[in-house]
Amino acid sequence: MPYLVREHLFIGNISDAAEVLQNGSTEITHILSVLSTASISFFTEWRSSLMIPSKEIKKVYVGRSGGICSGHDDGGDGSRSSLSPEKLLYSLEYAGKDLKLVRMAVPIRDMESENLLDYLDVCLDFIDRSRKEGSVLVHCFAGVSRSAAIITAYLMRTERLSSEDALESLRQSYEFVCPNDGFLEQLKMFEEMGFKVDHASPIYKRFRLKVLGDSYNRGERIDTSKFGADPGLPAEASSGVVTTPNEGDNCTPAYRCKKCRRVVALQEHVVDHIPGEGETAFEWHKRRSGSRFNKPDESECSSIFVEPLRWMTAVEEGALEGKLSCAHCDARLGYFNWSGIQCSCGSWITPAFQLHKSRLDISTI
Ligand SMILES: [Zn+2]
Protein backbone atom coordinates (compact mmCIF):
# COMPACT_ATOMS: atom_id res chain seq x y z
CA MET A 1 0.00 0.00 0.00
CA PRO A 2 1.33 3.46 -0.86
CA TYR A 3 1.95 5.71 2.12
CA LEU A 4 0.42 9.14 2.34
CA VAL A 5 3.12 11.79 2.83
CA ARG A 6 1.13 14.97 2.33
CA GLU A 7 -2.32 15.68 0.98
CA HIS A 8 -2.47 14.17 -2.55
CA LEU A 9 1.10 12.87 -2.31
CA PHE A 10 1.99 9.22 -1.85
CA ILE A 11 5.24 7.23 -1.76
CA GLY A 12 5.63 3.55 -2.56
CA ASN A 13 7.57 0.76 -4.21
CA ILE A 14 7.15 -1.02 -7.51
CA SER A 15 4.41 -3.31 -6.19
CA ASP A 16 2.35 -0.31 -5.17
CA ALA A 17 2.76 1.22 -8.61
CA ALA A 18 1.97 -2.05 -10.39
CA GLU A 19 -1.18 -2.43 -8.34
CA VAL A 20 -2.37 1.06 -9.21
CA LEU A 21 -1.48 0.66 -12.88
CA GLN A 22 -3.21 -2.70 -13.17
CA ASN A 23 -6.35 -2.10 -11.18
CA GLY A 24 -6.69 1.65 -11.11
CA SER A 25 -7.16 3.69 -7.99
CA THR A 26 -9.95 5.77 -6.59
CA GLU A 27 -7.45 8.33 -5.42
CA ILE A 28 -4.22 8.22 -7.43
CA THR A 29 -4.35 9.92 -10.83
CA HIS A 30 -0.64 10.46 -11.53
CA ILE A 31 2.44 8.30 -11.13
CA LEU A 32 6.06 9.38 -11.05
CA SER A 33 8.18 6.31 -11.81
CA VAL A 34 11.84 6.54 -10.89
CA LEU A 35 13.39 3.35 -12.24
CA SER A 36 16.55 2.46 -14.10
CA THR A 37 14.67 2.69 -17.39
CA ALA A 38 11.71 4.82 -18.33
CA SER A 39 9.87 2.21 -20.40
CA ILE A 40 6.64 0.76 -19.06
CA SER A 41 8.03 -2.66 -20.06
CA PHE A 42 10.07 -2.49 -16.86
CA PHE A 43 6.94 -3.75 -15.09
CA THR A 44 6.57 -6.73 -17.41
CA GLU A 45 10.23 -7.59 -17.00
CA TRP A 46 9.78 -7.44 -13.26
CA ARG A 47 6.64 -9.60 -13.29
CA SER A 48 5.84 -11.27 -16.56
CA SER A 49 2.16 -11.64 -15.77
CA LEU A 50 1.74 -7.88 -15.95
CA MET A 51 0.57 -6.23 -19.15
CA ILE A 52 0.11 -2.53 -18.68
CA PRO A 53 -1.26 -0.52 -21.60
CA SER A 54 0.30 2.85 -22.28
CA LYS A 55 0.07 5.64 -24.82
CA GLU A 56 2.90 8.08 -25.24
CA ILE A 57 2.31 11.78 -24.68
CA LYS A 58 5.88 12.97 -25.14
CA LYS A 59 9.52 12.27 -24.53
CA VAL A 60 11.93 14.99 -23.48
CA TYR A 61 15.67 14.73 -24.05
CA VAL A 62 18.67 16.61 -22.76
CA GLY A 63 20.78 17.90 -25.63
CA ARG A 64 24.50 18.30 -26.01
CA SER A 65 24.55 21.68 -24.34
CA GLY A 66 22.83 20.22 -21.32
CA GLY A 67 19.71 22.18 -22.15
CA ILE A 68 16.30 20.63 -22.61
CA CYS A 69 15.93 20.34 -26.32
CA SER A 70 12.69 18.68 -27.24
CA GLY A 71 9.31 19.09 -25.70
CA HIS A 72 7.42 16.95 -28.17
CA ASP A 73 7.53 13.60 -29.74
CA ASP A 74 8.35 13.62 -33.41
CA GLY A 75 7.33 10.16 -34.40
CA GLY A 76 9.74 8.17 -32.32
CA ASP A 77 11.55 6.78 -35.34
CA GLY A 78 14.89 7.41 -33.68
CA SER A 79 16.01 9.80 -36.41
CA ARG A 80 16.92 12.42 -33.85
CA SER A 81 19.88 10.39 -32.76
CA SER A 82 21.67 11.13 -36.02
CA LEU A 83 22.30 14.66 -34.83
CA SER A 84 23.89 14.02 -31.48
CA PRO A 85 23.74 11.67 -28.56
CA GLU A 86 20.91 12.72 -26.34
CA LYS A 87 19.84 11.52 -23.00
CA LEU A 88 16.23 10.90 -22.09
CA LEU A 89 15.19 13.31 -19.36
CA TYR A 90 11.71 11.88 -18.94
CA SER A 91 8.81 10.33 -20.77
CA LEU A 92 5.19 11.17 -20.22
CA GLU A 93 2.37 8.79 -21.10
CA TYR A 94 -1.14 7.69 -20.37
CA ALA A 95 -0.95 4.34 -18.66
CA GLY A 96 -2.80 1.65 -16.81
CA LYS A 97 -6.39 0.57 -16.80
CA ASP A 98 -8.36 2.46 -19.47
CA LEU A 99 -5.27 4.69 -19.87
CA LYS A 100 -6.64 6.76 -17.03
CA LEU A 101 -3.37 7.47 -15.27
CA VAL A 102 -0.72 9.96 -16.29
CA ARG A 103 2.72 8.47 -15.77
CA MET A 104 5.97 10.38 -15.88
CA ALA A 105 9.03 8.15 -15.93
CA VAL A 106 12.57 9.33 -15.25
CA PRO A 107 15.52 6.96 -15.73
CA ILE A 108 17.60 7.14 -12.55
CA ARG A 109 19.66 4.32 -11.08
CA ASP A 110 20.05 3.95 -7.35
CA MET A 111 23.78 4.62 -7.32
CA GLU A 112 25.78 7.13 -5.33
CA SER A 113 27.35 8.42 -8.51
CA GLU A 114 24.02 8.98 -10.22
CA ASN A 115 23.15 12.52 -11.17
CA LEU A 116 19.89 13.18 -9.36
CA LEU A 117 20.11 16.98 -9.48
CA ASP A 118 19.51 17.20 -13.22
CA TYR A 119 16.15 15.49 -12.84
CA LEU A 120 14.88 17.33 -9.79
CA ASP A 121 13.24 20.31 -11.43
CA VAL A 122 11.10 18.26 -13.81
CA CYS A 123 10.17 15.78 -11.07
CA LEU A 124 9.18 18.41 -8.55
CA ASP A 125 7.19 20.36 -11.14
CA PHE A 126 5.34 17.18 -12.09
CA ILE A 127 4.48 16.49 -8.46
CA ASP A 128 3.21 20.05 -8.08
CA ARG A 129 1.00 19.87 -11.16
CA SER A 130 -0.30 16.42 -10.31
CA ARG A 131 -1.35 17.41 -6.83
CA LYS A 132 -3.45 20.20 -8.31
CA GLU A 133 -5.21 17.79 -10.67
CA GLY A 134 -5.51 14.79 -8.38
CA SER A 135 -3.12 12.67 -6.35
CA VAL A 136 0.34 11.48 -7.25
CA LEU A 137 2.27 8.35 -6.31
CA VAL A 138 6.06 8.70 -6.39
CA HIS A 139 7.68 5.30 -6.55
CA CYS A 140 10.98 3.62 -7.30
CA PHE A 141 11.84 -0.06 -6.97
CA ALA A 142 12.11 -0.51 -3.22
CA GLY A 143 10.62 2.81 -2.17
CA VAL A 144 13.64 3.57 -0.04
CA SER A 145 16.25 5.67 -1.85
CA ARG A 146 15.25 7.28 -5.14
CA SER A 147 11.59 8.06 -4.45
CA ALA A 148 12.48 9.18 -0.93
CA ALA A 149 15.20 11.52 -2.25
CA ILE A 150 12.78 13.12 -4.71
CA ILE A 151 10.04 13.59 -2.15
CA THR A 152 12.59 14.98 0.29
CA ALA A 153 13.61 17.57 -2.32
CA TYR A 154 9.95 18.31 -2.91
CA LEU A 155 9.32 18.94 0.79
CA MET A 156 12.47 21.06 0.93
CA ARG A 157 11.29 23.24 -1.92
CA THR A 158 7.65 23.59 -0.93
CA GLU A 159 8.14 23.89 2.81
CA ARG A 160 11.57 25.56 2.83
CA LEU A 161 13.09 22.82 4.94
CA SER A 162 16.73 21.83 5.28
CA SER A 163 17.51 18.40 3.87
CA GLU A 164 17.75 16.96 7.39
CA ASP A 165 14.41 18.43 8.45
CA ALA A 166 12.70 17.29 5.26
CA LEU A 167 14.06 13.77 5.67
CA GLU A 168 12.93 13.68 9.25
CA SER A 169 9.52 14.96 8.31
CA LEU A 170 9.17 12.33 5.60
CA ARG A 171 10.32 9.64 8.01
CA GLN A 172 7.38 10.45 10.25
CA SER A 173 4.93 9.33 7.58
CA TYR A 174 7.13 6.65 6.08
CA GLU A 175 9.83 4.97 8.15
CA PHE A 176 11.76 3.31 5.29
CA VAL A 177 13.33 6.53 4.03
CA CYS A 178 17.00 6.03 3.21
CA PRO A 179 18.42 7.86 0.20
CA ASN A 180 21.93 6.73 -0.77
CA ASP A 181 24.90 8.88 0.29
CA GLY A 182 25.34 10.41 -3.15
CA PHE A 183 21.71 11.56 -3.16
CA LEU A 184 22.10 12.97 0.36
CA GLU A 185 25.05 15.06 -0.79
CA GLN A 186 23.04 16.30 -3.74
CA LEU A 187 20.10 17.21 -1.52
CA LYS A 188 22.54 19.28 0.53
CA MET A 189 23.66 21.07 -2.64
CA PHE A 190 20.02 21.62 -3.59
CA GLU A 191 19.59 23.31 -0.22
CA GLU A 192 22.72 25.44 -0.67
CA MET A 193 21.56 26.54 -4.11
CA GLY A 194 18.32 27.84 -2.57
CA PHE A 195 16.00 24.89 -3.32
CA LYS A 196 16.66 25.02 -7.02
CA VAL A 197 19.16 23.60 -9.44
CA ASP A 198 21.17 26.63 -10.46
CA HIS A 199 23.40 25.74 -13.40
CA ALA A 200 25.42 28.93 -12.99
CA SER A 201 26.24 28.15 -9.38
CA PRO A 202 29.81 27.05 -8.56
CA ILE A 203 28.24 24.29 -6.49
CA TYR A 204 26.51 22.88 -9.54
CA LYS A 205 29.53 23.34 -11.82
CA ARG A 206 31.80 21.50 -9.41
CA PHE A 207 29.21 18.76 -9.09
CA ARG A 208 29.02 18.32 -12.87
CA LEU A 209 32.77 18.11 -13.06
CA LYS A 210 32.85 15.56 -10.27
CA VAL A 211 30.24 13.42 -12.04
CA LEU A 212 32.38 13.54 -15.18
CA GLY A 213 35.54 12.71 -13.21
CA ASP A 214 33.79 9.76 -11.54
CA SER A 215 32.70 8.46 -14.89
CA TYR A 216 36.28 8.78 -16.23
CA ASN A 217 37.61 6.95 -13.18
CA ARG A 218 35.16 4.12 -13.74
CA GLY A 219 36.72 3.71 -17.16
CA GLU A 220 33.72 4.91 -19.10
CA ARG A 221 34.28 6.29 -22.56
CA ILE A 222 34.68 10.05 -22.62
CA ASP A 223 31.46 11.30 -24.05
CA THR A 224 31.97 14.75 -25.51
CA SER A 225 28.22 15.32 -25.44
CA LYS A 226 28.81 16.13 -21.79
CA PHE A 227 31.38 18.79 -22.66
CA GLY A 228 30.54 22.46 -22.89
CA ALA A 229 29.89 23.94 -26.33
CA ASP A 230 32.90 25.36 -28.15
CA PRO A 231 32.52 29.14 -27.72
CA GLY A 232 34.76 29.69 -30.74
CA LEU A 233 32.18 28.14 -33.07
CA PRO A 234 28.66 29.25 -33.94
CA ALA A 235 26.40 27.45 -31.48
CA GLU A 236 24.52 24.49 -32.84
CA ALA A 237 21.19 24.46 -31.13
CA SER A 238 19.64 21.03 -31.16
CA SER A 239 16.72 22.42 -33.10
CA GLY A 240 19.14 22.96 -35.96
CA VAL A 241 19.00 26.74 -35.61
CA VAL A 242 22.44 28.30 -35.77
CA THR A 243 23.17 31.25 -33.54
CA THR A 244 26.33 32.94 -32.44
CA PRO A 245 27.15 32.34 -28.81
CA ASN A 246 25.61 34.74 -26.35
CA GLU A 247 25.08 37.50 -28.87
CA GLY A 248 23.19 40.28 -27.19
CA ASP A 249 24.65 39.40 -23.85
CA ASN A 250 27.49 41.82 -24.40
CA CYS A 251 28.91 41.77 -20.91
CA THR A 252 30.03 38.17 -21.00
CA PRO A 253 33.76 38.00 -20.37
CA ALA A 254 35.46 35.89 -22.99
CA TYR A 255 38.88 34.32 -22.86
CA ARG A 256 40.72 34.36 -26.17
CA CYS A 257 43.87 32.71 -27.38
CA LYS A 258 46.50 35.44 -27.09
CA LYS A 259 48.13 34.41 -30.32
CA CYS A 260 45.17 34.12 -32.69
CA ARG A 261 42.32 35.72 -30.69
CA ARG A 262 40.03 32.73 -31.07
CA VAL A 263 37.49 32.58 -28.20
CA VAL A 264 38.41 29.56 -26.10
CA ALA A 265 36.20 29.98 -23.03
CA LEU A 266 33.43 32.15 -21.63
CA GLN A 267 32.97 33.14 -18.04
CA GLU A 268 30.14 30.59 -17.76
CA HIS A 269 32.64 27.80 -18.41
CA VAL A 270 34.90 28.82 -15.56
CA VAL A 271 34.71 26.68 -12.46
CA ASP A 272 35.67 28.97 -9.61
CA HIS A 273 37.79 27.97 -6.68
CA ILE A 274 38.85 29.79 -3.54
CA PRO A 275 42.50 30.81 -3.91
CA GLY A 276 44.66 28.87 -1.53
CA GLU A 277 42.01 26.45 -0.40
CA GLY A 278 42.00 22.70 -0.77
CA GLU A 279 39.50 21.13 -3.06
CA THR A 280 36.38 19.99 -1.30
CA ALA A 281 33.52 20.42 -3.67
CA PHE A 282 30.72 20.09 -1.21
CA GLU A 283 32.00 22.54 1.35
CA TRP A 284 32.75 25.25 -1.11
CA HIS A 285 29.73 27.34 -0.23
CA LYS A 286 30.29 27.19 3.49
CA ARG A 287 33.89 28.22 3.22
CA ARG A 288 33.04 31.12 1.03
CA SER A 289 30.51 32.50 3.45
CA GLY A 290 32.93 32.11 6.35
CA SER A 291 34.24 35.46 7.56
CA ARG A 292 37.81 34.23 7.82
CA PHE A 293 38.24 34.40 4.08
CA ASN A 294 38.44 37.49 1.99
CA LYS A 295 36.74 37.79 -1.31
CA PRO A 296 38.46 35.49 -3.77
CA ASP A 297 41.23 37.38 -5.46
CA GLU A 298 41.67 35.86 -8.86
CA SER A 299 44.90 37.72 -9.46
CA GLU A 300 46.58 35.24 -7.15
CA CYS A 301 45.89 32.45 -9.59
CA SER A 302 47.95 32.21 -12.72
CA SER A 303 45.34 30.00 -14.37
CA ILE A 304 41.64 29.62 -14.85
CA PHE A 305 39.99 26.24 -14.60
CA VAL A 306 37.12 25.47 -16.90
CA GLU A 307 34.74 22.65 -17.64
CA PRO A 308 35.91 20.46 -20.52
CA LEU A 309 34.95 22.07 -23.81
CA ARG A 310 34.43 20.52 -27.19
CA TRP A 311 37.54 22.02 -28.77
CA MET A 312 39.66 20.01 -26.31
CA THR A 313 40.22 17.12 -28.66
CA ALA A 314 43.14 15.84 -26.60
CA VAL A 315 40.72 15.13 -23.76
CA GLU A 316 38.43 13.18 -26.04
CA GLU A 317 41.20 10.70 -26.79
CA GLY A 318 40.94 9.37 -23.27
CA ALA A 319 44.39 10.10 -21.82
CA LEU A 320 44.70 10.81 -18.11
CA GLU A 321 46.51 14.06 -18.78
CA GLY A 322 47.76 16.11 -21.67
CA LYS A 323 48.26 19.47 -23.29
CA LEU A 324 45.45 21.77 -24.28
CA SER A 325 46.20 23.54 -27.53
CA CYS A 326 44.28 26.22 -29.38
CA ALA A 327 41.97 24.65 -31.96
CA HIS A 328 42.85 27.36 -34.46
CA CYS A 329 46.57 28.12 -34.15
CA ASP A 330 47.69 25.17 -32.06
CA ALA A 331 49.32 27.42 -29.45
CA ARG A 332 49.73 25.76 -26.09
CA LEU A 333 47.05 27.13 -23.78
CA GLY A 334 47.16 24.85 -20.81
CA TYR A 335 46.98 21.36 -19.47
CA PHE A 336 44.39 18.88 -18.32
CA ASN A 337 44.59 16.12 -15.77
CA TRP A 338 41.71 13.94 -14.59
CA SER A 339 43.53 13.38 -11.29
CA GLY A 340 43.80 17.08 -10.64
CA ILE A 341 46.20 20.00 -10.96
CA GLN A 342 47.38 22.37 -8.29
CA CYS A 343 46.75 26.02 -9.08
CA SER A 344 49.53 28.53 -8.38
CA CYS A 345 47.50 29.66 -5.36
CA GLY A 346 47.79 26.21 -3.80
CA SER A 347 44.28 24.90 -4.47
CA TRP A 348 43.83 21.47 -5.96
CA ILE A 349 41.26 21.22 -8.71
CA THR A 350 40.06 17.72 -9.63
CA PRO A 351 39.56 16.96 -12.43
CA ALA A 352 41.37 19.93 -13.91
CA PHE A 353 41.11 21.65 -17.29
CA GLN A 354 43.56 24.47 -16.85
CA LEU A 355 44.17 27.48 -19.08
CA HIS A 356 47.16 29.72 -18.31
CA LYS A 357 46.21 33.36 -18.01
CA SER A 358 49.48 34.34 -19.66
CA ARG A 359 48.29 32.61 -22.84
CA LEU A 360 44.92 34.32 -22.83
CA ASP A 361 43.39 37.70 -23.48
CA ILE A 362 40.31 38.60 -21.52
CA SER A 363 37.67 40.69 -23.25
CA THR A 364 33.95 40.91 -23.52
CA ILE A 365 31.91 39.83 -26.51
ZN1 LIG B 1 44.00 29.38 -7.75
Ligand SMILES: [Zn+2]
Ligand atom coordinates in the same frame (compact mmCIF):
# COMPACT_ATOMS: atom_id res chain seq x y z
ZN1 LIG C 1 45.13 30.35 -31.09
